[in-house]
Structure formats: C-alpha cells, structure tokens
Amino acid sequence: MSAPFVVGIDLGTTHTAIAQCLVEQGAVENSSPLQLEPVSQLSGPSRLESLPLLPSFLYFAADGEQALALPWDDSRDFAVGSWARDHGASTPGRVISSAKSWLSHSGVDRRAELLPPHGAPDIEKISPVEASFRYLDHLAESWSQDHEEALGDQEVILTVPASFDAGARDLTVEAAYAAGFENVFLLEEPQAALYAWLEASGDAWREHLKVGDVILVIDIGGGTTDFSAISVQDNDGDLGFSRIAVGDHILLGGDNIDLALAHTIKQKLTGFRHCVDNAALQSLTHACRAAKERLLSENRPEQVPVALAQRGAKLLGGVVQTDLRAEEVDNLVLNGFFPEVTLDDRPRSRARGALTQIGLPYASDPAISKHLVQFLHQHGPDGQALTPTRVLFNGGVLKSTAIRERLLQMLGGWFPTTTISELPSTDLDGAVARGACYYGQVRRGRGIRIRGGTGRAYYVGVESPAPAIPGIEPPVSALCVAPLGMEEGSEVALPDTELGLIVGEAVQFRFFSSTTRTEPAGTLHESVDSTDLVELAPIEITLTADGRSEGDVVAIHLEASITAVGTLLLEAVPTTPLQPDERWKIELSVRG
Numbered sequence: 001m002s003a004p005f006v007v008g009i010d011l012g013t014t015h016t017a018i019a020q021c022l023v024e025q026g027a028v029e030n031s032s033p034l035q036l037e038p039v040s041q042l043s044g045p046s047r048l049e050s051l052p053l054l055p056s057f058l059y060f061a062a063d064g065e066q067a068l069a070l071p072w073d074d075s076r077d078f079a080v081g082s083w084a085r086d087h088g089a090s091t092p093g094r095v096i097s098s099a100k101s102w103l104s105h106s107g108v109d110r111r112a113e114l115l116p117p118h119g120a121p122d123i124e125k126i127s128p129v130e131a132s133f134r135y136l137d138h139l140a141e142s143w144s145q146d147h148e149e150a151l152g153d154q155e156v157i158l159t160v161p162a163s164f165d166a167g168a169r170d171l172t173v174e175a176a177y178a179a180g181f182e183n184v185f186l187l188e189e190p191q192a193a194l195y196a197w198l199e200a201s202g203d204a205w206r207e208h209l210k211v212g213d214v215i216l217v218i219d220i221g222g223g224t225t226d227f228s229a230i231s232v233q234d235n236d237g238d239l240g241f242s243r244i245a246v247g248d249h250i251l252l253g254g255d256n257i258d259l260a261l262a263h264t265i266k267q268k269l270t271g272f273r274h275c276v277d278n279a280a281l282q283s284l285t286h287a288c289r290a291a292k293e294r295l296l297s298e299n300r301p302e303q304v305p306v307a308l309a310q311r312g313a314k315l316l317g318g319v320v321q322t323d324l325r326a327e328e329v330d331n332l333v334l335n336g337f338f339p340e341v342t343l344d345d346r347p348r349s350r351a352r353g354a355l356t357q358i359g360l361p362y363a364s365d366p367a368i369s370k371h372l373v374q375f376l377h378q379h380g381p382d383g384q385a386l387t388p389t390r391v392l393f394n395g396g397v398l399k400s401t402a403i404r405e406r407l408l409q410m411l412g413g414w415f416p417t418t419t420i421s422e423l424p425s426t427d428l429d430g431a432v433a434r435g436a437c438y439y440g441q442v443r444r445g446r447g448i449r450i451r452g453g454t455g456r457a458y459y460v461g462v463e464s465p466a467p468a469i470p471g472i473e474p475p476v477s478a479l480c481v482a483p484l485g486m487e488e489g490s491e492v493a494l495p496d497t498e499l500g501l502i503v504g505e506a507v508q509f510r511f512f513s514s515t516t517r518t519e520p521a522g523t524l525h526e527s528v529d530s531t532d533l534v535e536l537a538p539i540e541i542t543l544t545a546d547g548r549s550e551g552d553v554v555a556i557h558l559e560a561s562i563t564a565v566g567t568l569l570l571e572a573v574p575t576t577p578l579q580p581d582e583r584w585k586i587e588l589s590v591r592g
Contacts, residue, residue, distance in 0.1 A: 003153060003154045003155040003183060004022060004023060004149060004154070005021070005022055005023070005149065005155070006020065006021055006023055006105050006154070006155050006157070006437055006440030006441055006444070007020045007037075007145075007151065007154045007155065007156045007157065007388075007437065007440070008020070008156075008157045008159070008192070008417065008432075008433045008434060008435065008436025008438070008439070008440060009017070009136070009139065009156060009157070009159065009432075009433060009436065010159050010189070010432035010433040010436065011056070011097055011100065011158060011159065011160075011172070011254070011580065012056055012100065012137065012222065013056060013099075013100040013101055013220025013221050013222035013223030013224060013253070014054050014056055014097075014140065014221060014223070014254060014255075014289075014396060015053040015054065015055055015056060015222070015396070015428065015429060016039075016053065016054040016055075016135050017036060017052070017053050017054070017308065017329060017430050017432070017433035018036070018037045018039065018054075018139055018143075018433055019035065019036050019037060019433040019434045019436065019437040019513055020034075020035065020037050020154075020311055020429065020437060021034040021035070021339070021437055021440075021441065024443075025056075025105075027404070032470045034199060034434060034437050034438060035436065036052055036430045036433065037143070038050035038051060038052055039051060039052075039053070039054040039081065039139060039142045040070075040071075040145055041079075041081030041082055041083070041138070041142070042068065042070070042078065042079050042082065042083035042084075042143040043082045043083055043086075043510040044083055044086075045066075045067035045083075046067040046069070047083075048065075048070070048071065048357075048387070049243055049562075051081070051082060052137065052366070052429075052430065052450040053137065053429055053430070054080065054081045054082075054142075055082055055084065055085040055095070056082050056100065056135055056137065057080070057084040057085040057088055057095055057096065057097050058078060058080055058082065058095065058096040058135070059078060059079045059083070059084035059085075059087055059088045059091075059094055059095045059096075059129055060077070060078050060094045060101070060119075060120075060123040060124075061077045061079070061093075061094075061191065061563070062091075062094065062120075062122070063287075063438075065077075065146065065507040068570055070141070070145070070374075071145065072141050074139075074474045078134075080110060080134060080135060080138040080140065080424075085097075085286070088286060089283055089286030089287055090283055090286075091120075091560060092116075092118075092282030092285075092286065093116065093118060093119055093120035093123075093282075094116070094119070094120050094123060094498040095116060096115045096116050096126070096131050096225050096253060097130055097255075098222070098360070099115060099128050099135075100132070100133035100223060100224075101167055101224065101251055101255075101360050102114060102115060102128035102131075102360065103128040103129065103132060103171055103172065103226075104161070104163075104164055104168045104249055104427070105128075105360055105361060106165060106167060106168070106537045107263070107361060107537075108121065108535060109417030110127065110128045110129060110167070110168075110171055111127050111129055111171075112127055113125040113126055113127055113130075114127060115127070115128060115130065115131055116406030116526050118282075121360060128143075128176050129170070129171050129174055129178075130175075131182075132171075132172065132175035132457065133175040133178045133566040136175055136176055136178075136179035136181070136351045137179040137180075138153065140152060140179055140180060140181075141549050142295065150250040150386075150569075151178070151180075152179065152180035152181045152182055152587065153182060154166060154183070155183045155185075155440055156176065156183060156184050156185070156186070156442075157185050157186075157187050157192075157439050157440045157443075158172060158173070158176055158181075158184055158185070158186055158436070159188070159189045159192045159432050159435075159436050160172055160186055160187075160188065160189065160191075161188070161189055161224055161247040161249060161341055162188040162189060162190050162191070162224050162226055162228050162243075162455045163224075163246060163247060163248055163249035163455065163515075164228055164249065164456070165249075165456075165513065165536060166534070166568050166588040167479050167537060167588070168448045168481060169186055169532055169567060170479060170567045170587070170588075170589075172186070173186065174580065176311055177381060178287065179234040180257070184367050185346070185443070186488075187435075187436050187439050188228070188243070188246075188452065189226065189394070189432050189457065190217035190219050190226060190227075190228035190243075190392075190394070191228070191230070191243060191435070191439070191450050191452055191501075192431070192433075192435035192436045192439065193217055193219060193392055193394035193425075193431050193432055193435055193438050193441070194217060194230060194241070194392060194435065194450060195434075195436070195447075195450070195554050196221035196425075196427070196432065196434045196438065197392060197423055197425060197429035197431070197435075198435075198438065198447065198448055198477070199229040199434060199435065199438040199447075200426055200427075200434075202342065206239060208390070208423060209232050209239060209390065210232065210239075211232055211233060211234045211239065212231075212232065212389075213231070213232040213389045213390050214230070214231050214232075214244075214386065214387065214388045214389050214390070214431035215229065215230045215231075215232065215241075215388065215389075215390045215391070215423065216228075216229055216386075216388035216411075217229070217230065217389050217391075217392045217394065218369065218372070218389070218390070218391060218392070218393055218394070218395075218398065218407065219393075219394040219395045220253050220254070220395040220396075220397040220398055221253050221392075221395040221396060221397065221398065222252065222253050222254040222255050222397075223251060223253050223254070223255050224249065224250060224251060224252070225247075225250040225252045225253055225363075225368055225371060226247060226249075226250070226252050227245075227247035227372060227375040227426060228243060228245060228246050228247065228455075229243070229245035229379060229386055229388065230243045230450060231244045231377060232269055239448075240448070240449075240451070241448065241449075241450040241451065242450070242451040242452070242456070243450055243452035244379070245265065245375075245378075245379035245386060245450065245484075245515075246455030247375040247378075247515070248343070248375075248515060249373075250363050251361060251362045251363055252363040252366065252368060252371070253395070253397060253399065254289070254292070254361065254395075254396055254433075254543075255285075255335070256366060257292060257332075257333055257337060258285050258286075258288045258289045258292060259285050259288075260332055260336060260366075260381040261285075261288035261291070261292055261319065261328075261329065261332065262281055262284040262287075262325060262336075262483050263290045264324070264328060264332060265282075265284050265288060265306050265308075265322060265324060266281060268311045268322045268425075269308065269322060270319060280308060283308060284306070284308055286304050286326065287307065287308065288303070288306060290304075290326075291304040291306050291324045292329060293396070293399075295324065295325075296329065296397075296400040296402075296403075297332070297399065297401060298401065300326055301319075301326070301465075302325065302326055303325040303326060304323065304324050305321055305322070305323055305324075305325060306321065306322060306324050307319050307320070307321040308320050308321070313479075315467070315558075316556055317363055319553045322588070324542040330364055330402060332403075333403065334402060334406055335365065335587070336366060336367075336369050336404055337366050337371055338367075338368055338369050338406045338407065339370075339539060340369070340406070340409075340410060340413075341366050341367065341369050341370055341373060341410070342373075343373055343376075343377075343385055343414045343525040344373075345367075345369075345370050345372055345373055346370060346374055347363065347364070347367065347370045347371050348364070348365050348370075349365070361482045365582065367406070369406075369410055372407075373385075373414075374386075376414075378515070378516050378547050379515075379516065381556040381589055382545065383416075385414070386420075387415050387417075387418055388411065388418075388420060389418060389419065389421075390420070390421060390422075390423050391407070391408065391411065391420060391421070391423065392422075392423045392425065393407075393422070393425055394425065394430060394431055395426060395430065396428060396429060398428055399428050401414065404422065408422060409418065411482075416422070427448060434515050443470070448523070451487075452485070452487075453484075453486045453487040453488065453490075453562070454482060454483075454484065454485060454486045454488075454562060454568075455478060455515065456484065456513040456515050456570050457479070457483050457509060457513065457515075457517045457518070457519070458481055458482040458512070458513050458588065459478040459479060459480050459481065459513070459514070459525075459533065460478070460481050460509065460510070460511055460512075460530075460558075460570065461476045461477070461478060461479075461481050461509070461510030461511070461512065461526070461528060462476065462477045462479050462499065463475075463476050464476070464477060475526070476510065476527075476528050477524055477526050477527070477528070478512050478524070478525040478526075478527075478528045478533060479494075479522070479523075479524050479558075480519055480521050480523075481521060481558065481568070481570060482518075482521065482562060482568050483518070483519065483520055483521050484514075484515075484517065484518050484559055486521075486562050488561065488562050488563065489561075489563070490561065490562055491559065491560065491561040492560050492561070492562060493520040493521070493559075494521055494522050494558050494559065495559070496557055497522075497524075497557065498556070498557060498575060499555075499556055499557065499558065499572075500553040500554065500555060500556070501553065501554045501555075501556045501572050501574075501584065502543070502551060502552070502553055502554075503543045503544065503545045503548055503550075503551075503552055503554055503584070504542070504544070504545035504548060504549065504550030504551055504552060505542060505550050505551050506540065506541070506542050507540075507541065507542070507543065508538050508539065509538060509539040509540075509541070510528075510535065510536050510538050511535070511536045511538070511539070511568075511588055512528055512533045512534060512536065513536055514532050514533050514534065515532075516532050517533075522562065526580065536588070539586060539588070541586065542567075543556055543584045544584075546579070546582065547578050547579075548578070553577040553578065554572075554574050555571055555574065556572040556574050556575060556584075557572075557573055557575065558570055558571070558572060558573075559573060561569040563587075567587055567588055568587065568588035569586075569587050570585070570586045570587075570588075570590075571584070571585050572584040572585075572586070573582050573584075
C-alpha cells in the first residue's frame, strides 16, 4: 500500500487502456484526480504519438523493414499498438490480434508458440502469454518516459473477464510478473465498469439506485461477451453491492462483426470479378474494423470507403475499393447479432465437422440476445429468469446507440411489469481501466466496495476404488472445495473426510467448475456427469515422497483457499505427518 501511484490496466482484446492517480504519502484523501494515462506508440513509420488507447496488436517486421525504432529501443523489430493494427491490415500474416481470447482457451497449451495462427513463414511464433507480456511491457516502457517511478513498483489492478477460469487468471498474472509488475491484483471487468460509473457519478450515484435493484452489466468487447449481475443491498443502513451472477465465457464480440462485414464486402468485390482469398479476407476484416467504428459512432457518415490491395492487380496502385454503407451495418449488426427474440429462445448449436483446424472455440450462434436470455434463465430463482432493474453497458460495441436501444427494448418486452433503466456511461473505452484505478483506492479505504468473490464454484474429482473391468473407468465423485462467491484471500473449512493421496509417482488431478451451483464447500456429488459441471484442464504432477515410498497412499484431509490473485489453492495435510508442517500444495493454475 506504500506505492505512490494506484494504476488500473484494462488488457483488452482490441484495446489496452491504463488509468492512474497519485496518492500522496499514502493518504487516499490527498489523491490526485483519476485520469487515463496516454501511451506512447508508433502511429506510422518513425512517427511516435501519445494516444489515449493502445490497440492490442503486435506486428513483426519483415526482413529489411525499418522505421520501428522507439526512444527506448532503436533496434526494435516489432511494433505494438496503433501502427501494428493499421499496418497489419495489409499484412495479416505478420500481426497478432485477439491474444486475450487465446489466453482464455483452455483447450490449447497457452504457453505454446501459437500466434499468429497463420503466420508468415519467416517469423517466430510466440505464445498468448508472451503476447500479453509484450503489451504490458510496452505500457511499462511508455510510462517510464513520463514518470521517475517505474510502473512495476506501483500498485497495479489488472482486469480480467468475470468468466476467465483460474488458469487464464494465473497466466495473466504470469505475464504481468514477466513485465516487472511486483504488486498485482485482479479485478473482474464488469465490476470495474460499475466502479467507473460510481467514480463518475460522485455522491449522486445513490439517486439512481435503491435496495433490491439488480444491475445487469452487459460487456461486449472486441473478442468476448460477458454478462454479470450485481445486486444493491442494505449495508447497515447504507447501500452496498454484491456480485450475484457471472455468465459463461462467450467468444463473440466486435471481431465477429468485423468478419461478417468483411464477408459483405467480399460478396460485393466478387460481384465485380475481384478475387478475395483467405489472406485478402483477413486484410478486409482489419479494414472493416475501422469502418465499423465510424459507422456506429454518433456523428456517423452515410458510408465509408473500404479499400483492398490486390496482389498482381493492374489497377492504379493495385487497389480495389468499394463502400460500406451505414444501413448495411445496421441491418447486419442489429438483425444478425442482436435480433429480437423471446424469453423462450436459446442459442442454437450446430453439428460440428469431425476434422477442424486448431483455433478459438467461437460461439456457434452469433445472436448475442439469445446468449443474454440463457444467462438470465441460468441465474434466476426457482426456474424463473433473473429480472434486472438497471442496465450498465460496457465495451466498444455498445457505443452504438441503436444496439443499446435494441437491448433495452427487448429487456422491457421480456419483463413488462418491471421498470428497467440504463445507468449512463460516458467512456466505454476507458471505463474498465478507470474503474480498476478506483478499486485501487477502495482497497486503501476510500469508496464503495463490491462484494463478489469467485464467479464459479470449484470441485475436485475423487476417484472411488473399484474392481478392474475392461473398458470401464473407476467412478469419480466431485467434491466442492470452493463455493460460488468465495472471496479472494479467504479460506474455507472442508469436512474432516479422510482421503488418500498418492505420492512419488505421476498422478492427475481433475477439476470441475459451475457458474450456477450455490452449495457449500464439502458437498460431494457421486457423479461428475452433469450439464452444469464443466471439466477444466487437468493437473498432471508428481508429488514428492519426502521419505515415503513411491506410490504410497497417504491419508490426508484437504484445506482450500482462494489466493489474492483469484486462483484456487488446495493443501493436502497428512493425518500422520512424518515431519512438522508436512503438506502438499496444488494450485489449479498448474497446467499439464
């Protein structure tokens, strides 16, 4: 708590933002005003600018390519930020985007060199963790141009989607540690958005809310859609907040809209007898991103030109061009991604091909409104849909007035007897970073704290002894070791059920999670076969024998806690220890 600055960082799929305030001599009441920190970055060849956002793009230079030097590195062969995004539009095989989505993909080794997935043959691929590190490292380097104190020495609040699993959270912290951040704390992005609203509202926030209100936070960014619900409660005569529901991680957002618009442009160009292959489609997707942002803004033009460089084209400059019209964007976005649905609709699933390229597990149904219906039903009481009374929008996609109005209109139709109103947001790009910075002040005793804890309940698999039967695996039970809402930095007492732990040889821990189960720690389910119980990546580990024989089964009982950065820590304590303080520790973030 002695760091002079409190810093909030939104490590977003499309943009990264940083906010800061100076806390004089550790006294929060003497803090400087909270503000976004501009980020120095290349905006063109050899052109350095300080911009309010750092686009989350990483570009690798081609052989002989110059003009990527920075004041702190005159021999840099890659670029992060605005120029990486813009230049990468014409060379998609040399640019990394959506690294955050890959970081959340538990189906791949997130420390493996995966990115860019269709990279040019002369570049060295890097891991999603490495890409995240480079974004954070660039923030630290930019910060050092304007501050004597290193960014790594400040108190840093780093935001993550509420639906991030324990592994994705831990890998985010790993990237931050690699960038030199010593004091890192995690905060869920929907909570950060509400903190930003509280900070912007000042003392007037109480005029908008009352006890019993349920705030639905709809966060639609570049790569993901997140839903959370936060209730307003009586806190000893004052208003307080508690996060009561977290949605599933949905890979559906602005990137999907960009790709859909790119296909619209592709059809136009194909009609003009221009060939658009996969590489050209990637370039079109980048171009459509910029066009979309202009056409969904408040003072938007009627149309925006979209150009595509043609390899081998005999046109002037080798470029073909067409227009993307505002009405085309409205029709595709509203009817394709936010169609009007009923409270009985659900996202559709489709039969998947047996063979597929390795890629991100995108949502199969693009209708975000259907995913919202599913979230409300998953977290409502007694089979009823959860009924919100206030809505807080966040994320770049929701800058569009038309999209916000469509969502509010549908919510009003689903719950006709409830008055549902919008909590006004002023900065959808910087809100999460500002809210994270405000939360840093809350940690120091100033402001309103949102009670939340883990957005999932966690379970560990317990194998039952059974006779060997060909083709039949021993039955596995699920033991709840961390209930939904367990606070960071807290411990939970598990029943004194004696279990056996195998030491000295390779074993596998199976973990499961649920966003809907609300049972207490220690609850044991005889089967792990349940639709609301999702298996996580297993932990493969060899626990040290420490004087015992390899393969010994040691009688233990379990202790569970949630660390300060939100990962699950299990400790196996032997019933009869061979030495004082003998125990084995297993963190859910350890991945095979």
